[in-house]
Amino acid sequence: MKIIWLGHGGFRIEIAGQVLLLDPWMTGNPVFPADRRADAIQGATHILLTHGHGDHATDVLPVARELGIPIVGQYDVMSHWAETEGVETVGFNKGGTVHLGDVAVTMVNAVHSSSFGAPGGPAYAGTECGFMIAGEGRVIYVSGDTDVTADMGVFADLHAPDIGILAAGGHFTMDMRRAGYAAKKFFDFKTVIPCHYKTFPILEQSAEALITALPGVDVVEPQVMEAIAL
DSSP states (O other), rough: OOOEEEEEEEEEEEETTEEESSSOTTOOTTTGHHHHHHHHHOOOOEEESSOOOOHTTTTTHHHHHHHHHEEEEHHHHHHHHHHHHHHEEEEOOTOEEETTEEEEEEEOOOOOOOEEOOOTTTTEEEOEEEEEEETTTTEEEOSOOOOOOOOHHHHHHHOOOSSSEEOSSSSSSSSHHHHHHHHHHHHHOSEEEEOOSSTTTTSSSOHHHHHHOOSSSEEOOTTTTEEEOO
Protein backbone atom coordinates (compact mmCIF):
# COMPACT_ATOMS: atom_id res chain seq x y z
CA MET A 1 0.00 0.00 0.00
CA LYS A 2 1.17 3.51 -0.82
CA ILE A 3 -0.33 6.76 0.40
CA ILE A 4 0.80 9.89 -1.42
CA TRP A 5 -0.17 13.37 -0.22
CA LEU A 6 -1.23 15.82 -2.91
CA GLY A 7 -1.23 18.67 -0.43
CA HIS A 8 -4.12 20.01 1.67
CA GLY A 9 -6.82 17.28 1.93
CA GLY A 10 -5.85 15.44 -1.26
CA PHE A 11 -4.30 11.99 -1.49
CA ARG A 12 -3.43 9.26 -3.96
CA ILE A 13 -4.00 5.88 -2.29
CA GLU A 14 -2.68 2.76 -4.00
CA ILE A 15 -4.36 -0.23 -2.36
CA ALA A 16 -5.37 -3.76 -3.38
CA GLY A 17 -4.95 -3.12 -7.10
CA GLN A 18 -6.88 0.16 -7.05
CA VAL A 19 -5.60 3.73 -7.28
CA LEU A 20 -7.93 6.08 -5.42
CA LEU A 21 -7.72 9.85 -5.75
CA LEU A 22 -9.16 11.38 -2.60
CA ASP A 23 -10.26 15.04 -2.88
CA PRO A 24 -7.56 15.66 -5.52
CA TRP A 25 -7.31 19.46 -5.47
CA MET A 26 -4.36 20.43 -7.66
CA THR A 27 -5.41 23.48 -9.69
CA GLY A 28 -4.65 26.52 -7.55
CA ASN A 29 -3.32 24.46 -4.65
CA PRO A 30 -0.32 26.52 -3.47
CA VAL A 31 1.62 23.51 -2.16
CA PHE A 32 1.05 21.17 -5.12
CA PRO A 33 3.72 21.29 -7.87
CA ALA A 34 1.82 21.86 -11.11
CA ASP A 35 4.38 19.91 -13.12
CA ARG A 36 3.54 16.73 -11.13
CA ARG A 37 -0.13 16.60 -12.10
CA ALA A 38 0.33 13.76 -14.59
CA ASP A 39 2.22 11.73 -12.00
CA ALA A 40 -0.49 12.35 -9.40
CA ILE A 41 -3.35 11.04 -11.52
CA GLN A 42 -1.57 8.36 -13.59
CA GLY A 43 -3.41 5.03 -13.48
CA ALA A 44 -6.14 6.26 -11.15
CA THR A 45 -9.17 3.97 -11.01
CA HIS A 46 -11.61 6.06 -8.92
CA ILE A 47 -12.05 9.51 -7.39
CA LEU A 48 -13.44 9.80 -3.85
CA LEU A 49 -15.04 13.08 -2.78
CA THR A 50 -15.76 14.02 0.83
CA HIS A 51 -17.63 17.29 0.17
CA GLY A 52 -18.18 20.07 -2.31
CA HIS A 53 -15.86 22.88 -1.24
CA GLY A 54 -13.52 24.08 -3.95
CA ASP A 55 -10.36 23.10 -2.08
CA HIS A 56 -11.54 19.49 -2.41
CA ALA A 57 -13.77 19.32 -5.51
CA THR A 58 -12.27 21.71 -8.09
CA ASP A 59 -10.40 19.04 -10.06
CA VAL A 60 -12.83 16.17 -9.60
CA LEU A 61 -14.90 16.59 -12.76
CA PRO A 62 -11.95 17.48 -15.05
CA VAL A 63 -9.93 14.47 -13.90
CA ALA A 64 -12.92 12.13 -14.16
CA ARG A 65 -13.48 13.24 -17.76
CA GLU A 66 -9.80 13.10 -18.66
CA LEU A 67 -9.29 9.58 -17.33
CA GLY A 68 -12.78 8.20 -17.87
CA ILE A 69 -13.03 6.99 -14.28
CA PRO A 70 -15.95 7.09 -11.83
CA ILE A 71 -16.45 9.57 -9.02
CA VAL A 72 -17.49 8.00 -5.72
CA GLY A 73 -19.36 10.08 -3.19
CA GLN A 74 -22.56 11.37 -1.66
CA TYR A 75 -25.67 10.21 -3.52
CA ASP A 76 -27.32 13.57 -4.19
CA VAL A 77 -24.26 15.08 -5.86
CA MET A 78 -23.32 11.91 -7.72
CA SER A 79 -26.83 11.54 -9.13
CA HIS A 80 -26.84 15.16 -10.27
CA TRP A 81 -23.43 14.89 -11.93
CA ALA A 82 -24.35 11.64 -13.66
CA GLU A 83 -27.34 13.41 -15.24
CA THR A 84 -25.74 16.76 -16.05
CA GLU A 85 -21.98 16.31 -16.43
CA GLY A 86 -21.63 13.17 -18.52
CA VAL A 87 -19.46 11.35 -16.00
CA GLU A 88 -19.73 7.94 -14.37
CA THR A 89 -20.51 8.06 -10.68
CA VAL A 90 -21.04 5.76 -7.71
CA GLY A 91 -23.49 7.38 -5.33
CA PHE A 92 -24.11 6.15 -1.81
CA ASN A 93 -24.65 7.58 1.63
CA LYS A 94 -23.57 7.43 5.26
CA GLY A 95 -23.43 3.91 6.63
CA GLY A 96 -23.33 2.45 3.13
CA THR A 97 -20.45 0.43 1.70
CA VAL A 98 -19.38 0.13 -1.93
CA HIS A 99 -16.82 -2.29 -3.34
CA LEU A 100 -14.20 -0.99 -5.74
CA GLY A 101 -12.50 -4.17 -6.85
CA ASP A 102 -11.08 -5.67 -3.67
CA VAL A 103 -11.39 -2.40 -1.75
CA ALA A 104 -14.42 -1.74 0.48
CA VAL A 105 -15.29 1.90 1.06
CA THR A 106 -17.78 2.81 3.78
CA MET A 107 -19.10 6.36 4.07
CA VAL A 108 -19.10 7.72 7.62
CA ASN A 109 -20.28 10.90 9.25
CA ALA A 110 -18.30 14.13 9.43
CA VAL A 111 -19.26 17.52 10.88
CA HIS A 112 -18.46 20.40 8.57
CA SER A 113 -20.39 21.96 5.66
CA SER A 114 -20.67 21.25 1.95
CA SER A 115 -21.44 23.63 -0.88
CA PHE A 116 -20.38 24.65 -4.36
CA GLY A 117 -19.58 28.25 -5.19
CA ALA A 118 -22.30 29.71 -7.41
CA PRO A 119 -23.08 33.19 -8.81
CA GLY A 120 -26.04 33.61 -6.47
CA GLY A 121 -24.20 32.29 -3.42
CA PRO A 122 -23.41 28.84 -2.05
CA ALA A 123 -25.21 25.98 -3.80
CA TYR A 124 -26.28 22.69 -2.21
CA ALA A 125 -23.60 20.01 -2.40
CA GLY A 126 -25.02 17.13 -0.44
CA THR A 127 -23.52 16.51 2.98
CA GLU A 128 -19.95 16.23 4.18
CA CYS A 129 -18.51 12.82 5.00
CA GLY A 130 -15.47 10.72 5.76
CA PHE A 131 -14.55 7.22 4.61
CA MET A 132 -13.36 3.89 5.93
CA ILE A 133 -11.21 2.31 3.23
CA ALA A 134 -10.49 -1.40 3.73
CA GLY A 135 -8.06 -3.46 1.69
CA GLU A 136 -4.93 -5.60 1.99
CA GLY A 137 -5.98 -6.47 5.52
CA ARG A 138 -5.75 -2.82 6.60
CA VAL A 139 -8.37 -0.15 7.29
CA ILE A 140 -7.80 3.55 6.66
CA TYR A 141 -10.01 6.11 8.37
CA VAL A 142 -10.24 9.28 6.28
CA SER A 143 -11.82 11.86 8.57
CA GLY A 144 -12.65 14.39 5.88
CA ASP A 145 -13.09 17.94 7.11
CA THR A 146 -14.54 17.59 10.59
CA ASP A 147 -14.32 18.39 14.26
CA VAL A 148 -14.03 15.70 16.91
CA THR A 149 -17.32 13.82 17.24
CA ALA A 150 -18.55 11.09 19.57
CA ASP A 151 -19.43 9.16 16.40
CA MET A 152 -15.74 8.33 16.12
CA GLY A 153 -16.16 5.83 18.92
CA VAL A 154 -18.76 3.97 16.86
CA PHE A 155 -16.50 4.06 13.81
CA ALA A 156 -13.67 2.53 15.83
CA ASP A 157 -15.89 -0.23 17.21
CA LEU A 158 -17.27 -1.16 13.80
CA HIS A 159 -14.16 -0.79 11.64
CA ALA A 160 -11.05 -0.86 13.90
CA PRO A 161 -8.96 1.28 11.55
CA ASP A 162 -5.20 1.05 12.02
CA ILE A 163 -4.37 4.05 9.81
CA GLY A 164 -5.81 7.51 10.33
CA ILE A 165 -5.75 10.32 7.76
CA LEU A 166 -6.93 13.24 9.87
CA ALA A 167 -7.75 16.80 8.84
CA ALA A 168 -5.90 18.71 11.56
CA GLY A 169 -5.06 22.23 10.43
CA GLY A 170 -7.51 24.12 12.61
CA HIS A 171 -9.75 27.07 11.70
CA PHE A 172 -11.90 25.04 9.29
CA THR A 173 -11.42 21.62 10.92
CA MET A 174 -10.11 20.21 14.17
CA ASP A 175 -6.56 21.32 14.94
CA MET A 176 -3.59 19.16 15.90
CA ARG A 177 -4.50 19.10 19.57
CA ARG A 178 -8.10 18.12 18.89
CA ALA A 179 -7.07 15.53 16.31
CA GLY A 180 -4.67 14.08 18.86
CA TYR A 181 -7.47 13.93 21.41
CA ALA A 182 -9.73 12.13 18.92
CA ALA A 183 -7.05 9.62 17.97
CA LYS A 184 -6.19 8.85 21.60
CA LYS A 185 -9.77 8.82 22.90
CA PHE A 186 -11.47 6.74 20.24
CA PHE A 187 -8.96 4.85 18.11
CA ASP A 188 -6.02 2.47 18.26
CA PHE A 189 -4.09 3.73 15.26
CA LYS A 190 -0.70 2.37 14.34
CA THR A 191 -0.11 5.19 11.86
CA VAL A 192 -1.56 8.72 11.71
CA ILE A 193 -1.12 11.08 8.77
CA PRO A 194 -2.26 14.68 9.33
CA CYS A 195 -3.59 16.76 6.44
CA HIS A 196 -5.45 19.99 5.67
CA TYR A 197 -2.53 21.92 7.13
CA LYS A 198 0.43 24.00 5.85
CA THR A 199 -1.55 25.07 2.78
CA PHE A 200 -2.23 28.62 3.97
CA PRO A 201 -0.81 30.75 6.81
CA ILE A 202 -4.14 30.58 8.64
CA LEU A 203 -3.69 26.81 9.10
CA GLU A 204 -1.32 25.01 11.43
CA GLN A 205 2.16 24.57 10.01
CA SER A 206 3.47 21.76 12.23
CA ALA A 207 2.18 18.44 13.51
CA GLU A 208 4.19 18.68 16.74
CA ALA A 209 1.10 18.87 18.98
CA LEU A 210 -0.29 15.75 17.32
CA ILE A 211 3.00 13.90 17.70
CA THR A 212 3.21 14.86 21.38
CA ALA A 213 -0.35 13.68 22.00
CA LEU A 214 0.27 10.22 20.52
CA PRO A 215 3.33 8.55 22.03
CA GLY A 216 3.81 5.11 20.55
CA VAL A 217 1.92 6.00 17.36
CA ASP A 218 3.79 6.55 14.10
CA VAL A 219 2.72 10.09 13.21
CA VAL A 220 3.96 10.74 9.69
CA GLU A 221 4.20 14.33 8.52
CA PRO A 222 3.61 13.79 4.80
CA GLN A 223 5.59 15.46 2.07
CA VAL A 224 3.80 16.39 -1.14
CA MET A 225 4.17 13.71 -3.83
CA GLU A 226 6.38 11.49 -1.64
CA ALA A 227 5.01 7.99 -1.10
CA ILE A 228 4.36 6.62 2.36
CA ALA A 229 4.67 2.83 2.09
CA LEU A 230 2.64 0.86 4.62
